[in-house]
Amino acid sequence: MWLRLRLDIGYRDLFQGFVSSFRTGSNSESQFELESLWNGDRVDSLATLSVRSGFDLLLQALELPTESEVLFSAITIPDMPRIAVSHGLVPVPVDVCGADFRIDINALRGAIGPRTKLLVVAHLCGARTNLDEVLKIAAEHHIFVIEDDAQAWCDRTWRGDLRADATLFSFGMIKTATAGGGGLCRISDETIRTRMRELQATYPVRSNGSFRKKMLLSGFLKTISNRYVFGAILSIARLFGRDINDLLGGLTRGFNEGDLLAQLRHQPDRGTLRLLARRLRTYPEKHIRRRIKNAHCLINRLRLKKSHWELLSTPHSFWLFPYQTDQAAQLITELRRHGFDTTQRGRLEVVVSASGERRCPQATRLLERTVFLPVYPEITNAALARMADIILAREDRNQIPTPG
Numbered sequence: 432m433w434l435r436l437r438l439d440i441g442y443r444d445l446f447q448g449f450v451s452s453f454r455t456g457s458n459s460e461s462q463f464e465l466e467s468l469w470n471g472d473r474v475d476s477l478a479t480l481s482v483r484s485g486f487d488l489l490l491q492a493l494e495l496p497t498e499s500e501v502l503f504s505a506i507t508i509p510d511m512p513r514i515a516v517s518h519g520l521v522p523v524p525v526d527v528c529g530a531d532f533r534i535d536i537n538a539l540r541g542a543i544g545p546r547t548k549l550l551v552v553a554h555l556c557g558a559r560t561n562l563d564e565v566l567k568i569a570a571e572h573h574i575f576v577i578e579d580d581a582q583a584w585c586d587r588t589w590r591g592d593l594r595a596d597a598t599l600f601s602f603g604m605i606k607t608a609t610a611g612g613g614g615l616c617r618i619s620d621e622t623i624r625t626r627m628r629e630l631q632a633t634y635p636v637r638s639n640g641s642f643r644k645k646m647l648l649s650g651f652l653k654t655i656s657n658r659y660v661f662g663a664i665l666s667i668a669r670l671f672g673r674d675i676n677d678l679l680g681g682l683t684r685g686f687n688e689g690d691l692l693a694q695l696r697h698q699p700d701r702g703t704l705r706l707l708a709r710r711l712r713t714y715p716e717k718h719i720r721r722r723i724k725n726a727h728c729l730i731n732r733l734r735l736k737k738s739h740w741e742l743l744s745t746p747h748s749f750w751l752f753p754y755q756t757d758q759a760a761q762l763i764t765e766l767r768r769h770g771f772d773t774t775q776r777g778r779l780e781v782v783v784s785a786s787g788e789r790r791c792p793q794a795t796r797l798l799e800r801t802v803f804l805p806v807y808p809e810i811t812n813a814a815l816a817r818m819a820d821i822i823l824a825r826e827d828r829n830q831i832p833t834p835g
Contacts, residue, residue: 432661433814434772435751435805438653439718440609440710445653447709448611449646452639452702461704468708469587469615476590477616477627478704480637482581482601483510484695485616485627486551489597490518492626493549493575500546503782504534504553505794507579510691511551512782517692521546524782526791530753531741533560535793539568549575552595554583555779556803557607557750558741562592581606585719585748587711590617597623602707604649607750608714610707611645613699634698642702658770721808722749725815729754729806732819751777752804754822758829759802765825766802771818773802 465478479485497519503512505524512522526538532555539550550569554560562578569576578591581601591598598617602610618624655661726749729735730742739755756762759775766773781794804818 432658432665432767432770432772433805433810433818434656434658434661435774435803436605437656437807437809438605438609438649439607439807440611440649440653442650442653444706444709444713445646445650448702448706449643451705451709452642452646452700454701454705456701458636458698458701458704461701461708462699465615465704465708465711468711469590471588473590475617475619475621475624477618477624477631478699478707479614479616479631480695480697480699480703481603481612482579482599482614483514483691484631484697485599485614486511486577486579487514487518487692487695488627488630489577489599489616489618489623490515490520491630492623495520495548498546499548500544501549501551502539502542502547502574503551504532504555504579505538505782505791506532506555506779506798507551507553507782508581508778509780511553511579513691514695516785520549521785522782523547523784524791524794525550526793527797528793529741530739530755531558531560531745531747532556532753532794532797533558533741533745534565536564536568538791538793539565543568543572543574547572547574549577551577551579553579553581555751556753557583557585557748559583559746559748561745562595566592566594582750583748584608585750586716587714593617593619596620602710604645604652607719607748608710609649610703610710611642611649613703613707615707631698634696637697637700637703639700639702642700646702661772718808719748722806723747725749725806725808725810726752728812728815729804729819732816733822749806752806753801754804755797755800756802756822756826757800758825759800761829762802762822762825766804766818766821769817769821771805771814771821773804775799775802777803 500521500523501515502523502525505527525542526535528535576595578595578598584600600615602613763773
């Protein structure tokens with residue numbers, strides 16, 4: 432069984448991370464080392480426990496009036512609007528379009544109101560959508576723009592669009608160059624950034640024991656992600672009527688159900704900080720190049736240059752490969768039967784407005800039609816070809832015109 436995602440970390444990094452958590456030294460020293468490495472010639476970043484923690488800190492520092500509206504790209508993880516609500520803010524979804532899930536400009540203009548203060552733009556699946564028009568509109572209305580680049584990071588020198596007011600990066604369990612957790616925030620305004628740092632300094636430090644458990648769990652997950660081992664586990668799960676995706680989702684989730692803010696409001700431990708610094712220094716760019724090459728192979732074999740043209744025109748590192756079809760559920764079943772683990776939405780959801788009145792039909796339709804295919808570096812050319820053949824054969828059997 433080829434998993435749709437594999438932990439993007441080697442056993443050596445896991446071991447070094449585990450050992451480094453026992454080394455003496457202060458958290459502040461480890462944080463300074465990481466931020467210095469990340470900053471380069473700039474001084475505009477803050478390391479946090481997670482991307483969610485960074486978003487929570489930012490909202491605290493901004494001190495927006497209650498009932499202020501926060502515009503969100505309509506497809507995102509549910510914790511982001513949940514955090515906004517916990518601050519007394521009102522999430523407002525903005526419809527998205529295309530295979531790169533970019534913000535629909537007309538929908539953006541229609542969503543802006545007198546109480547609009549923030550816009551959170553999520554770059555999904557590894558795409559880096561063009562923000563020229565988005566930023567122009569935001570500037571016209573004095574809207575603070577936050578880039579959510581949790582799925583888009585692929586290059587240590589890339590710090591998001593510097594025209595945005597803030598950019599948030601994640602190195603959680605299933606992300607590119609994972610450190611088992613950790614986030615990096617680029618904040619343009621020094622006053623806001625200083626306030627975030629002061630707030631974080633009042634938090635308790637997450638225990639290094641929690642980090643060590645995360646390293647052991649990561650090692651376990653990496654071991655069972657071997658396609659033969661995972662295939663055996665999947666067979667056993669089916670025998671007992673269990674959904675393996677629910678089980679793995681729980682193991683890779685960064686935070687538990689319950690009081691989310693209480694979990695977010697911790698300083699990162701030195702183990703996370705040190706491992707993240709190591710990952711930034713040593714992450715092999717060839718992994719990204721291979722992932723992109725695999726994705727382009729699928730684009731060619733599935734003849735998607737016209738129907739999924741955004742996958743080629745938008746800079747993309749393919750953290751996930753989004754394939755659109757009117758037979759999504761059936762295709763997932765077919766691919767799993769042939770040894771390819773795929774899913775339709777993962778943790779992504781369409782944001783619902785507080786009143787429930789604002790609908791995002793394009794985003795809803797996109798998520799219903801999208802199947803996320805595995806293209807990570809370890810998958811072979813033969814497996815990619817077989818996966819493409821299965822997809823094309825199914826489309827032909829159902830008399831659905833081949834895309835493109």
